Amino acid sequence: MPYILIQVTREGVTPQQKAELIEGATQLVVRVLDKNPATTFVVIDEVDTDNWGVGGQTVTALRRQASS
16 A cells, blocks of 8 residues: 655646646556555645755745846
């Protein structure tokens, strides 16, 4: 019973993209691990950029610097 957690920043991931991620991740564990897709769980967690840090800074600050 695989559980796959995909975390992305909350920056406009569309429902179609989420559906593709869920389908693709499921098919990957079916192909690689021979798991049953009916018992494979995929969760997409969208994290606010203020709550995601890289290199000691929030993604919000990094995006702001990149656009300056």
